[in-house]
Amino acid sequence: MGLFGLWWNGSAVGFLLLVPGILGWGKEGHYAVCKIAEGFLSEDALAAVKELLPESAGGELAAVCSWPDEIRFHYHWSSALHYVDTPDFLCNYNYSRDCHDSAGHKGRCVTAAIYNYTMQLLTYQDSISKSKYNLTEALLFLSHFIGDVHQPLHVGFTGDLGGNTIIVRWYRRKTNLHHVWDNMIIESAVKTMYSEDLGLMIEAIQRNITDAWFNDMSSLQICTNNRTTVCPNEYASESIRLACKFAYRNATPGSTLNDDYFLSRLPVVEKRLAQSGVRLAATLNHIFSSEPKIAEA
Numbered sequence: 001m002g003l004f005g006l007w008w009n010g011s012a013v014g015f016l017l018l019v020p021g022i023l024g025w026g027k028e029g030h031y032a033v034c035k036i037a038e039g040f041l042s043e044d045a046l047a048a049v050k051e052l053l054p055e056s057a058g059g060e061l062a063a064v065c066s067w068p069d070e071i072r073f074h075y076h077w078s079s080a081l082h083y084v085d086t087p088d089f090l091c092n093y094n095y096s097r098d099c100h101d102s103a104g105h106k107g108r109c110v111t112a113a114i115y116n117y118t119m120q121l122l123t124y125q126d127s128i129s130k131s132k133y134n135l136t137e138a139l140l141f142l143s144h145f146i147g148d149v150h151q152p153l154h155v156g157f158t159g160d161l162g163g164n165t166i167i168v169r170w171y172r173r174k175t176n177l178h179h180v181w182d183n184m185i186i187e188s189a190v191k192t193m194y195s196e197d198l199g200l201m202i203e204a205i206q207r208n209i210t211d212a213w214f215n216d217m218s219s220l221q222i223c224t225n226n227r228t229t230v231c232p233n234e235y236a237s238e239s240i241r242l243a244c245k246f247a248y249r250n251a252t253p254g255s256t257l258n259d260d261y262f263l264s265r266l267p268v269v270e271k272r273l274a275q276s277g278v279r280l281a282a283t284l285n286h287i288f289s290s291e292p293k294i295a296e297a
């Protein structure tokens with residue numbers, strides 16, 4: 001299992017510099033996923049990513065990984081692509097049953113979006129000028145959606161909109177369960193365990209990837225069917241299982257979530273950030289590999 005050694009390009013140390021304070025609600029998780037992925041990009045993938053990044057990114061994928069959240073109300077068509085909801089209390093996911101928007105239009109969900117943007121990016125080798133797609137947007141959407149599909153409540157129940165309608169208290173603060181998983185668990189960890197420095201939390205996750213979780217993480221580079229490098233249906237199935245086992249559990253409407261919930265769910269959040277970072281890197285490495293391959297997504 002030498003792949004991680006090959007991937008490691010040394011750039012990971014760079015993020016120890018203070019993360020800019022402009023990171024607001026919801027941005028930390030996506031920043032972490034993309035920062036982790038950047039550390040495992042191959043030379044080919046890194047070059048392609050840098051070529052496609054908008055100038056505002058300053059050469060850093062992580063800087064623009066929240067862009068799809070910022071434009072989701074402007075690009076109205078994109079807002080259904082951040083999640084996929086499942087039938088209430090079933091705790092499993094099925095693409096043909098679940099992948100549709102609230103109006104029932106098939107193929108409008110996060111897993112379909114991941115397939116679609118992977119397919120678009122595979123045209124990169126045809127030369128940028130010839131591609132009929134906007135590959136910069138495709139890169140940012142793919143990087144963002146691979147993060148989203150790993151957040152357990154982005155594959156939650158239809159009836160509560162993935163926890164959005166479950167009002168709870170996070171310690172003393174009133175919020176909803178979806179927001180707890182998007183933001184609060186990460187923010188509380190950064191605040192109480194990492195001296196308010198997201199970079200330190202990312203560094204700790206990176207250390208786990210190359211150390212304690214190494215065997216787990218190595219196996220994530222390929223899908224179980226072995227034929228593809230992106231398998232959003234697998235990621236979504238894992239998420240709904242985790243949603244049932246950890247997110248919804250002991251978090252009924254009106255409940256107060258405190259240390260018990262925080263400390264038992266934080267390891268789940270950290271592992272999902274790690275998994276999505278590693279899988280994003282593997283996907284981009286595959287897409288931008290200079291070796292000839294059959295187009296697949």
Ligand SMILES: [Zn+2]
Binds near residue numbers: 069144148
């Ligand atoms: Zn999103």
